[in-house]
Amino acid sequence: MSSTLSTRRSQRQPLSCLNCARQKIRCSKTIPCTACIDRGQDATCHRESVEVTSTKQRRRIKRIERLGSEDEQRASTPAQAASPPSFAYNRDFTNGPTSSTPHQSPVTPASFSQSRVPHIQNDAVVTLEFLSHGRQSILRMGDAAQSPYNATTPTQRVNEAFSWDPLVTIEQARLILAFHQEHLAWMHNVVHMPTFRDQLESKISTGPSEKSWLALYYALICTTAYHADDSELLDMGISTSNSFVQLLYNQSIQSLHEANFMAKHTLFSVQTICVLLQVAYNLDQGDLFSVLLSAAIKISQSLGLNRLGPDREAFYCPEGITLAQYLIEREVKKRTWWFLVRQDWLQIPFQNTFVIHANQFNTPVPHNCFNDEERMIQDGKVVLQPSTTYTQNSYSNEIHKVAVVIWKHQEKMCAAGHPGTSREGLMRLYEQTLWADKEIKQRYKEMPGFFQELKLTSDGYPPHVKKISSIQLLSTAHKIHTIHRHFQLQSFRDPMFSYTQQSCLASVGRDAIRPAEEWSSIARRGGALLDALFEIEKSLCYSGEAQFKIEDIVRRVMQVDANFQGDLALGPELGDTFFGLPLDWDFN
Incomplete structure (x- = not known):
């Protein structure tokens, strides 16, 4: 009686080990499996012993064989041989309708009948695996060159x-x-x-x-x-x-x-x-x-x-x-x-x-390592480089840290909940925004020196590293601007949120636009215009003067940015478009 209770009946032998099946995790279906090796349980890795009962499976096979023989009889005539099911089967074993050539031999009814039974059996197995463990069929796919979807004739190989x-x-x-x-x-x-x-x-x-x-x-x-x-x-x-x-x-x-x-x-x-x-x-x-x-x-x-x-x-x-x-x-x-x-x-x-x-x-964050195999792999290990050593991974690894802050900020905002009409709830959200602002700026300060323009030296670095430093600065300014997105409008109306204006203007208006000595003339004109817009916005919102003239602000900004080469031929048009100044207005 005890042996009968201990042996479970099943229609097939289990492929996954017992440990993975109990914990409902993916198994590599080898003994010992990779999951047990990673957990240090390779000594106890084994498959469950079951009593295989395949009566229903044999009945299904006989039914499928009977259906296959009926299809073979229907395909004996030319009209039936060109039926849609036969075409669909042929399409699966080519590169598609456009890749068919006269050299391809048609699929015979006999080959169709012989290959159909194991195909349907495999589908049944894959369906069961999908329900219990997920997409195991994808992981067990062999070389794609052996896949029927990539089958080609010798003539096609020569042409390719x-x-x-x-x-x-x-x-x-x-x-x-x-x-x-x-x-x-x-x-x-x-x-x-x-x-x-x-x-x-x-x-x-x-x-x-x-x-x-x-x-x-x-x-x-x-x-x-x-x-x-x-x-x-x-x-x-x-x-x-x-x-x-x-x-x-x-x-x-x-x-x-x-x-x-x-x-x-x-x-x-x-x-x-x-x-x-x-x-x-x-x-x-x-x-x-x-x-x-x-x-x-x-x-x-x-x-x-x-x-x-x-x-x-x-x-x-x-x-x-x-x-x-x-x-x-x-x-x-x-x-x-x-x-x-x-x-x-x-x-x-x-x-x-x-x-x-x-x-x-x-999955852990990628290592900071070189890409050539001689320097990347030594003694069977990946050779880690310090963050101060520039590699191809340096840029992405720093952006990963900023992305983590963005995600944590979203989680904190959701945990705080919607404030509704409560000012206390709104201030709780603003506290999380200030936290994210501080964290992103701290990430930028901790970046290696070759990613910070003030610390960048061209010695020993590829030429594009200097551009990456500008990209990092602009990217950081952009991220600071986005985390304040919920309080941009409030910062114009409520002094309690004035830090949003200060932080965004300091990041975008000064740090990202001012270092433009190598920009082209037209790019500097755009930078001067943005500076003017930021200056006017700041004056409108926070100026203590009751009366001020926009012309004076624009003139002051243009004088600050007047060191670029070329003249301000577009100055009057820009002034008329954005500031309502007459076209004959003097910028000097």
């Missing part, structure tokens, strides 16, 4: 080897990726460029077998063509027109859809969305990418990027790759996940909501 990229030559692609690695990879920091460049070399003769990799390839080319200087693009023989950037962008998005990225989850697809993000917003594709970002977050969660676990001295390295490759891949996954976290949390001021909660992931 010579024409898989009609937009740029191989030599141009090498130059562009090298330029991207040196000057632009810090912007997204989700691609390990040395590895990607090696992948390009391996795909030159055979062509890419994964459409998602091709989408990432075009995304990197597009980002470089958009951000690089025209002279640098011309040196590489690349077009500088906006239409070429749009063409590359469209090609990347098209490759994503051809890869069926919403159903076939790969890291390449997530990286593509991350890389294209800034270009997409500048091409007026913000609505599309707000949805793609949400899709990238869900794809990343199905790939397990949110549950990589803390960094440890020893890791379980899967078979087929070296330890160095595993560590590099882990760092890339960490960077990709935190890119999505950062983007999700930094948009909180615009939507007052977020998708990712801090309790929903345990």
Whole structure:
């Protein structure tokens, strides 16, 4: 009796270990599994012993075989062979209707009947796994080159080897990726460029077998063509027109859809969305990418990027790759996940909501390390660099800290609740805003010296680091402005919120606009105009004088900013448009 009670009946042998099944967490389905190894329970990792009862399963198989034989009889005539079910099956094993060639052999009824039964069995297993453990089928996907969606005939392989990229030559692609690695990879920091460049070399003769990799390839080319200087693009023989950037962008998005990225989850697809993000917003594709970002977050969660676990001295390295490759891949996954976290949390001021909660992931912040394998991996470990050493990760790691403050501020505001008409409730919210203001400014003070303009020295740093320092300053000013968003209007009417005016004006009006010695003449005119607007706003709200003249304020501001080259040819027009001054008014 006791043995009967201790043995559970099941229609199949369990794949997950007993520890993971009890705790309802994802299992790698190996003994010992990676989850038990991480928890130090590898000695107790085992599968549950069950009594397999497959009577119902055999009945289902017989019923499926009977249906398959009926389909075979219906497909015996030419008219029935071209029926929609047969076409749908054939489409799944090609690159789509547009990629079909005369060399493709039609799917015979016999092969259809033979392959249909295990396909439906697998679907049943996947359905059960989905209900109990989540999207395990995504994690168990093999190499995408072996996927039926990427199956091609030998004739197609030969053609792809010579024409898989009609937009740029191989030599141009090498130059562009090298330029991207040196000057632009810090912007997204989700691609390990040395590895990607090696992948390009391996795909030159055979062509890419994964459409998602091709989408990432075009995304990197597009980002470089958009951000690089025209002279640098011309040196590489690349077009500088906006239409070429749009063409590359469209090609990347098209490759994503051809890869069926919403159903076939790969890291390449997530990286593509991350890389294209800034270009997409500048091409007026913000609505599309707000949805793609949400899709990238869900794809990343199905790939397990949110549950990589803390960094440890020893890791379980899967078979087929070296330890160095595993560590590099882990760092890339960490960077990709935190890119999505950062983007999700930094948009909180615009939507007052977020998708990712801090309790929903345990992936640590990426290491500050170099990217070349010789300096990145030593003695089987990732070599950590101090924050004062500039690496490709330095910029994103500092922005991560600011994003965490934005998220905490939102959580504190929600915990305080809606103030309604209570002034005490409003002041509680303002206290949280003052806390966030202080925290963001403290994060900027703690940034390495090469990210602060007053402490920046050009010795030993890449040329673009000087621009990054300006970006950090402007970004910090922007974040300070956004956390005060709830009190911008009140600060004009109520002196209790006057700190909002002081903080925002000090950050935006002075720190971000004044350091403009290297700006062009037209940019300085815009800076002078903004200075005038800030000065007038401040005078209108806080001036103790009962009477003052706008002309005097504008003249004083223009004299302060009169050290730029060129004349103020646009001065009268700006004065007439923004200040109501006559066109013949003298700015001097």
